[in-house]
Amino acid sequence: MDGDTDDRVYYVISDLHIGGDEQLVEMEFRTELLDFLERLERTDENAELIINGDAFGLWEFTKVDGIEKFDVLEETYPELFDQFRATGANVQITLLPGNHDHELAAYDGYIERFAEYNVDLVPERSLSRSVGEQVIHFEHGHQRDQNNRIEDWGNPHSTPLGYYYNTLVTSRAGQLSDRGRYNWLKDVQAVTPTERMPIWLFSKYFYREMNPVLRYSLIPFLLLFNISALLAILAGLDLVGVWPIPVDRTTEFLGQFGRAGTAAWFLLTINVAVAGLLLLVWIPLHLIRRDIKKTVDRFGIFETDLTVDPEAPYEEAAREVFDEQPEKTIFCYGHTHRPTLREVDGGIMVNTGTWLKRLHRRDGIIGILPPVFYPSYQLIAARIAPEADGVSVEFEQFTKPSPATEELTRTERFFTVGREPELDLPDRYVVEDENAKTRTRQTHN
Numbered sequence: 548m549d550g551d552t553d554d555r556v557y558y559v560i561s562d563l564h565i566g567g568d569e570q571l572v573e574m575e576f577r578t579e580l581l582d583f584l585e586r587l588e589r590t591d592e593n594a595e596l597i598i599n600g601d602a603f604g605l606w607e608f609t610k611v612d613g614i615e616k617f618d619v620l621e622e623t624y625p626e627l628f629d630q631f632r633a634t635g636a637n638v639q640i641t642l643l644p645g646n647h648d649h650e651l652a653a654y655d656g657y658i659e660r661f662a663e664y665n666v667d668l669v670p671e672r673s674l675s676r677s678v679g680e681q682v683i684h685f686e687h688g689h690q691r692d693q694n695n696r697i698e699d700w701g702n703p704h705s706t707p708l709g710y711y712y713n714t715l716v717t718s719r720a721g722q723l724s725d726r727g728r729y730n731w732l733k734d735v736q737a738v739t740p741t742e743r744m745p746i747w748l749f750s751k752y753f754y755r756e757m758n759p760v761l762r763y764s765l766i767p768f769l770l771l772f773n774i775s776a777l778l779a780i781l782a783g784l785d786l787v788g789v790w791p792i793p794v795d796r797t798t799e800f801l802g803q804f805g806r807a808g809t810a811a812w813f814l815l816t817i818n819v820a821v822a823g824l825l826l827l828v829w830i831p832l833h834l835i836r837r838d839i840k841k842t843v844d845r846f847g848i849f850e851t852d853l854t855v856d857p858e859a860p861y862e863e864a865a866r867e868v869f870d871e872q873p874e875k876t877i878f879c880y881g882h883t884h885r886p887t888l889r890e891v892d893g894g895i896m897v898n899t900g901t902w903l904k905r906l907h908r909r910d911g912i913i914g915i916l917p918p919v920f921y922p923s924y925q926l927i928a929a930r931i932a933p934e935a936d937g938v939s940v941e942f943e944q945f946t947k948p949s950p951a952t953e954e955l956t957r958t959e960r961f962f963t964v965g966r967e968p969e970l971d972l973p974d975r976y977v978v979e980d981e982n983a984k985t986r987t988r989q990t991h992n
Contacts, residue, residue, distance in 0.1 A: 553677045554590045558943075559929040561599040561687065561881030562901035564647060565627070566620055567607030570733040573722035574624065576902045579926050579945045581630050595676070596638055599881050599899060600645025600687025600728075604736070606713040607647070607721060613657040613703070621660075628664050635665020642668045645882065646695040653703035672700055679933035680980045681876045684868050686957040688882030688898075691860035711743070729755050730955065733920070737904045739884055747906070752967035754956045766958070768817075770914035797801060812860045814835040862891050862900070869893030876933065876978050877940065886927055888940060888973035895976055899929045899941055904950070907968040923949045925970045934977060941975035 560583075565574055574580070582853060587596055608616050621628055635641060644651040658675035661668040673686035689695040695709035717735050724732035731751055738747050753762065865878035869892065876894035884905070887898035895991065906920040924947040931940050931986045951967070 551948060553679060553935055555676070555678065555766060556594045556930065556932040557676060557678065557683065557900050558587065558594060558900065558933065558991060559597045559599055559897075559901045560687070560878055560927075561645070561902065562596070562601045562884055564601055564607075564736055564901070564903055564911045565624065566616075567604040567611055568654045568721040570724035570730060571607050571718070571736070571864040573621055573733065574627075574926065575904065575927055575950075576947060577627070577910060579947055580902065581626060581947060583928065584630045584634045587638050588630070588636075588640065592638075594638045596634070596640045597676075597685060598640070598642045599685055599879060600643050600689070600879065601647045602642060603648040603651075604647075604713075604717075605648045605650045606710055607718045609714055609718045611764065614651070614654050615659060617660050619874060622801065626765070631664040631666050635988060640666045641674070641785055642666050643674060644670060645670075646689035646692075646697060646901050647713065649697055649700075649702055649705070652701045670701065675875070678877075678931055678938050679803065681978060682872070683877040683931060684831055684872070684875045684877050688861060688880035691864050692924050698966075701970050716744075726745055727751075727756060729954070731755060734904055734906065737906045737922075738920075739906075740823070743908065746918065747920055750920055753917045754919070756958050762958070766916070769916045839940055858887075861896055865891045865896045866893060877938065879929065879931070886925065886942060887943070894939065897929055897931075897976060900925055902926050906972075909961065909963050909966050919955070921949075921959075921966075921968055922951055922954050923968055925972075927972065937977050937979040939977050940977060942972045944972060 561962050563576075563580070563871050566572060586597075587594060603616075604622060609618065611619055625672040631640060651668055658668045658670065661744060670727065672690060673684060675685070676683045689697070689709075694712075695707050697705045699705040718731045724730050737746070738744050741747075766771070860881075861878070863879060866876055868875055873893075878891075878894065878896040881899050881901070882894070883898060884901035884903065885898055886900035887896065889896055902924075905925055906922055908918050909921050910918045926945040926947055927942045928945075929940060930937060930943055933939075949967070951963075955963070
């Protein structure tokens with residue numbers, strides 16, 4: 548760390564995941580990223596841009612290997628690389644590899660190729676920067692994820708579990724995405740945690756790929772399922788003579804409406820019959836599933852889970868860094884795609900989110916309709932700067948409208964009216980110089 552960087556301002560972004568097979572080449576935030584880089588090209592600040600891992604989706608390239616992937620990136624995104632060169636002439640650009648672009652640390656040729664565009668590639672697991680009287684620790688964060696941890700750093704043949712998921716699933720989705728009724732499968736990268744993948748696929752099939760006639764005929768049944776299940780139970784009580792009153796009163800009530808009541812009764816009868824059958828099948832299957840799960844857990848067969856706790860491993864890592872290196876007060880990472888700014892013992896931890904689309908699960912309020920995954924963008928850069936009394940950390944957001952109108956069907960939009968996600972960012976923090984390891988205070992914009 549150079550002494551002249553103590554008064555430098557740091558802009559930090561991560562998890563752009565640029566590139567991949569076929570449909571994954573689309574960079575939906577191209578305009579916003581180029582505008583941000585152009586702004587840094589003109590800034591008078593003593594600034595440095597740090598791209599904290601997963602700038603590129605090299606795992607998602609399955610048709611080229613090694614340094615050839617740079618050639619594809621250079622050819623596919625000429626505007627981006629030209630802007631890197633222009634911005635890097637004014638401010639330092641530092642690139643730290645993540646897990647998706649771990650190959651940047653595996654081939655020396657990448658360092659020279661990026662240097663041609665004024666990008667300083669640092670092929671290490673982490674790096675540090677001085678800011679005022681304090682020090683920032685940067686790492687991508689995949690080291691804390693057992694499914695993406697790369698034990699043999701710099702070995703191009705090091706392939707954690709996440710590598711296979713992305714080369715076999717994500718890249719394949721990029722190759723097949725344009726075959727759908729809407730080009731949606733490429734958004735597989737935005738599905739987090741990974742355990743949501745099956746329900747996301749089912750949701751998109753139901754709302755996007757299913758034959759419309761079939762879908763609209765199923766919706767009334769699915770909406771009424773909860774009521775039908777209750778009526779099925781009450782009908783069963785009526786059949787055995789335990790409690791006939793609810794069925795009798797329902798029949799009397801619907802009988803007041805003539806043919807409309809008869810049609811409603813017919814529809815409910817069909818729903819009740821189907822719901823009853825499903826309940827009869829579901830109950831024993833549920834009990835068997837629970838018993839199998841207990842047995843599997845007892846033997847410890849599946850000790851690796853694709854879903855990683857989004858907070859706990861990083862809190863532990865931050866505390867270790869602060870304890871072992873007391874001069875460090877800020878632990879900055881990415882990987883989980885969740886913007887975070889929170890206090891831990893000895894300093895604060897900052898997650899810079901992602902520039903990929905984010906998908907917010909919205910479960911049905913009634914019935915058993917598949918959940919809707921509402922899309923949005925939360926493009927941010929963390930700004931870390933020296934202040935008179937310490938170091939300030941705040942998020943800058945770059946506006947990009949939600950693509951919901953284009954990407955969600957009318958049915959999905961109808962079921963999410965009034966339930967659109969509100970994407971709030973953490974407030975600005977100042978880590979004070981005096982007793983910075985124990986005194987952090989929050990200030991509002």
